[in-house]
Structures are given as C-alpha cells and as structure tokens.
Amino acid sequence: MPSVQELITKIEHEIEELPQGVLQPDTSFRQLPEWSSMHALIIIALAETEYNVTLSGNDLRSCNTVNDLHQIIESRKG
C-alpha cells in the first residue's frame, strides 16, 4: 500500500513548480495560492497512470487534504 508520503513525492515530481516540503499530509492543497485546473488535471492523470484509479472533478472537490486524496485512491484500488 503506497503511503501518503509516496503520493506527495509523486505529486511534487509532476508539479515541478511546487517547492518541496510545502505539501504535507494535512495540507489543504486546493487552498495553495498556485492551485489551478491544470494541477487538478495532473492529479487526476497521476491517479489514473500510477494507481489505475479514475477520479472525477467531484472526487477532487470532495478532498480537502492530501490525506483525503490518499484515502479515496486507496478505497478505489480494490
């Protein structure tokens, strides 16, 4: 089971402009000043390619923190 930390590392890798260490398990990522639709798309693509989990825009809207995101991905992996 991938840890939250692994998920954070992957997100940091994909979103190059995000300084390392900013994202924590309890970070409300949608509140980050740089948050944009492109970032949302990057996360949806990451879930698809790395975890084979399909996320919708609504799924993402229901997440506040990286922990929430991690939980959704874990629950969908089956």
Added chain:
Amino acid sequence: MPAKVAAFTYYLPETTYTNADFANDFPETKLQTLQKIGVEKRHITPKGQTSSDLAFAAAEKLFTENSIPRSEIDFLIYCSFDYDHYTPATAGILQHRLGLSTRCGAFDMGLGCSAYVYGIATAVSLLETLQLRNVLLLTASSLTHKIHAKDRGNRFLFGDAASATLISFSEKKQTGPFTFGTDGSGAGQIMVPHGGMRTPLNETSFEESTDEFGNVTTPASFYMDGFGIFRFTVATVPGMIEETLQKAGITRNDIDLFVFHQPNVFLNELLRKKLMIPEEKFVHCMKDFGNTVQATIPIALTEALKEGRLKPGMKVLLAGFGVGLSWACGIIDYE
C-alpha cells in the same frame, strides 16, 4: 478500400495570440503550470472573416501547391461548426467560390474533433460507391469566437485554422478500415448551450458564471468539462485503436506513424504512454496552433510531412475524439 489521401494542407488566419499576449490578459496565471499543455501560440480568426473564408484559402492553397484541376473535383465536404448562413449549406457557397463544377456534390458536416476521420471515411465511401475520382474535404474552426474573454483555460487551449485534403481513387493504395463511436449522453460535456433551436438566445444567455478556478463563461459561450473529457478520452481512445487494428488484422507495431487529434500535449502524452507507442512514431503538433478542433489532424499530417517524419509507403493511424461525444479512427496507406 481503393482510395488514397493524396494531398493536404492548412491555412491559418494572420492574427496571433501568443503566450505573452495571454500573460498580459491574465497576469495572475503562472505560465509554468500551463507548459504541459504544449501551446505557445494560436491563430485567431479576425472579426469580418469566417471559417468558410479560411476553408476557401486552404483549398486555394491545395490547388496551387498540387496543380489539381478544379474540374476534376466530384464532391466537396465542408466540416465545421461555423456556417455562413442558417441556410443554404456553406459547402454550396464554397463550390461556387472555388470555381468547382456544378456537377460536384457538396454538403456540410457538423462534427468537431472526430470530423477529419469521419470526412475521410465518407470520402472513401463516396469514391467507392459512386465510382468518383476526387473528393475535396475542407475543415475549419473559429471556435475562439465562442470562448468568453475571461475563460482563461479555453483561451489558452484553442486556436483557429482550416485545412484542405484531397482524397482520390487509387488502384494501388488502401484507406481504412475505420471504426466509429458516439455517446450522446455526454453531449453537455462540450457545448455552446444557448443559441440553437433547443434554447434560443434569451435574457439569461449572457449571464456570467465563474468556476472554482476563475474561468468565466455564459450559456451563449463555449463550455467544456475538462475533467470529464479527460476521463472519456482515457477510457475510450485505447479501445477504439485496438478495435481498428484488429479489423485491419495488424498490430500496433505495423503502424509507422500515429496522428491523433491534438487536444493538449499532456493528454496525448498520457495516451501515448498508455498505448506504449514509441515517441518517434507519435506526432505532437500543438505549439504554434493550439487545439484547432476539426483542423488538428491535417495540420499535424502537413507538419509531419514537412519535417520528414511522414514518408511515402507509411501506414498511418488517425484518431479523432471529443465533442459529441464522438470518436473515429482509421488507417491510411500514405502514398
């Protein structure tokens, strides 16, 4: 089927909208984030010019570049969302403007991202069924006119353009097979909701709404559910390609070049990886054009030919997918 995609070209309106222009309009946006989209410049149809003007210019270019006698065009297909008038068909107006024979058949086709593959498939069917010699396929998009000035995401993505393609009878070359798909339950995922017969323009048509990312739109403007379309594409395109290859009785390795509709580089790169297509066999062609809807595939073919990536004798797989929802895939043997 005994037909070939004989010649193609494209035409761009002169007005451009670069990332520097975009940064001026949206100073709060970090361009670095948008680099994955893969667009640096788009062309915009100026006021007073129409999509059919672009298509006309593309056709003239095709005739000049290839010394094709106009009298030998048996059929004209015009693919666009943009018509000169409510009626008659714009294809007829173009037949006259281009000086084509009055014995030439002509009709409009209202598809979007899948239009080019549909157009080729239709042209091939006409050639075979009616034993014709040449079909002229024109595609044109001026979608930027329907995008709200403050719709940041879509203003970054889309550009305007037209293309012209000649599909001819050939004893040696084969075009096809094709596969198609439609899912009208997703009609609302890419839509201009007001202004058609279902919902004519009314007092609510210009009421602005803003999404969670600050993109502004109105019911009279273009709307796209980017995340929904992303999911649709990832779920549909790989299967459509496998089905086409199966019909042709070949494998992915037999295809020399994959030319997809160009919605954005990020999405196409994901599809490429999912389908395990090597980079050298896959065409990205967004940087100077943006997403030009009906014109993306012929632009990509033209550029690939110029760059020497498309060569005679190659087997090329074309895939269009998007608004409708509509998708189509076909294989051409390039001469």
